Amino acid sequence: MSAETHHGDGHAHADGKQHGAAHDHDHGHGGHSHGVAADADRRWLTIALALIVVYMAAEVVVGLLAHSLALLSDAAHMLTDAASIVLALVAMRLSARPARGGFTYGLKRAEILSAQANGITLLLLSVWLGYEAVRRLISPPAVTGGPVLVTALVGVVVNVAAAWCISRANRTSLNVEGAFQHILTDLYGFIATAVAGLVVLTTGFSRADAIASLVVVVLMLKAGTGLVRESGRIFLEAAPAGIDPDALGDRLVSRPNVVEVHDLHVWQITSGQPALSAHILVEPDEDCHAVRRDMEDVLREEYGITHATLQVDHAPEQILALIPPGARHADGGDGGHCADAHGPVHRDEPHEH
Known part of the structure; x- marks a missing residue:
């Protein structure tokens, strides 16, 4: 030619x-990868992280005293919530770095790595909690309904506040969405745990605690599958x-x-x-x-x-x-x-x- x-x-x-x-x-689509908007995103995520860490410590104590798997499973999920937010914050820092050297797009996909890690941890945690819930369905331990109900209701309030904080950040980012899904499934889990605590308190049906855990497992599987699928599409250049x-x-x-x-x-x-x-x-x-x-x-x-x-x-x-x-x-x-x-x-x- x-x-x-x-x-x-x-x-x-x-x-x-x-x-x-x-x-x-x-390269700054939506204004959330740099400047004032990115600082605001980090601030909202940090507030949510503080809420979760403080409540998680209290929940572990109550869960051990009340012999509640539902509370301990919620606490374990809250630990992954905290980890997911920390990971999201680190990924936001990395993705904001300018392109240089061999990284011609910069480190923007650090956020996608974070989202995929969040999805995988949800899936792995759901397997462990599912096993424990089935085991307790077969042989239920004694569960104290009162502390479970009160702790779960407080957990609903804390998770609503944390979810609201994260929703104020840029949820078009799969990274932020991964942290949000962790919080959201935990919120649903606390609602299920509160119902289980009420059932145990009023009827003495101890298996309600394990059933609540299975509800959390289903929610974890759904959220984790979605995150892994969407992050996988990006990595596979779909x-x-x-x-x-x-x-x-x-x-x-x-x-x-x-x-x-x-x-x-x-x-x-x-x-x-x-x-x-x-x-x-x-x-x-x-x-x-x-x-x-x-x-x-x-x-x-x-x-x-x-x-x-x-x-x-x-x-x-x-x-x-x-x-x-x-x-x-x-x-x-x-x-x-x-x-x-x-x-x-x-x-x-x-x-x-």
């Missing part, structure tokens, strides 16, 4: 010429939830003067920061820069993607000759562009411009 067919100013192709462009690279890459490719190739879209990749750098790259071929005599600007507008306005890297070239004659009507989504390998196209090739049907 001759030098005249190359447009753009962002990326070097294999032949040494410059192609494409990357615009609107705003498309953000709600974005269909094939539909996105069709949308881009339908724009005026666009002939083909291939090597289309869409992923998330971290929570709330989608990114996209693609190779775009346009009609031989059209303005590549105008096409690129049009596509960036579509990506920003319709998909919320502001971190887009587009390599835009004029389509060679052999590509134009290969496009029959209705040829979208043909596999790559027809020659004339990238030697190894990744994923489907989106082609526009012949139309008047």
Whole structure:
């Protein structure tokens, strides 16, 4: 392809010429990864951490005295709550560091590591608590209902306050959401424990304590599975939830003067920061820069993607000759562009411009 067919100013192709462009690279999406907003997030999480640590210590004491597995399991869960908030705070610090050296995105995915760790701890803890609850269902120990009820009711108040604090932070961050899910499942667990304490106090049915623990286990499994799944999608470079890459490719190739879209990749750098790259071929005599600007507008306005890297070239004659009507989504390998196209090739049907 001759030098005249190359447009753009962002990326070097294999032949040494410059192609494409990357615009609107705003790495501070939502304003929660730096500055005043990040300080506010850390402050809210620190308040929640203080509430949880103080109450957790009191709960362990009461749980041991009352022989309540439900209270001890709640205390254990609160320990992971505290750990999850500490982990979230550390991850927020790391992700705020600027990109340098080999970390070209900085350490933004430290937050995703934190979210995945929170999800895994929820799953592991649910296995242990499930085993203990089943064991106590079979052979229930004596449980003192009064202290269990009072402690659980106080726990509801503490967890409501902690959950409110964390909800004030940026929950679009999977990292903060991981800490919030820990607190939320603990809140539900305290409600179940309070009910169990009331049942034991009024009826003497000791197995209610173990049943309450099983309710907490189910909630832990649900929250942990969600966190592991969402963090795994980001690590595996899956498309953000709600974005269909094939539909996105069709949308881009339908724009005026666009002939083909291939090597289309869409992923998330971290929570709330989608990114996209693609190779775009346009009609031989059209303005590549105008096409690129049009596509960036579509990506920003319709998909919320502001971190887009587009390599835009004029389509060679052999590509134009290969496009029959209705040829979208043909596999790559027809020659004339990238030697190894990744994923489907989106082609526009012949139309008047």
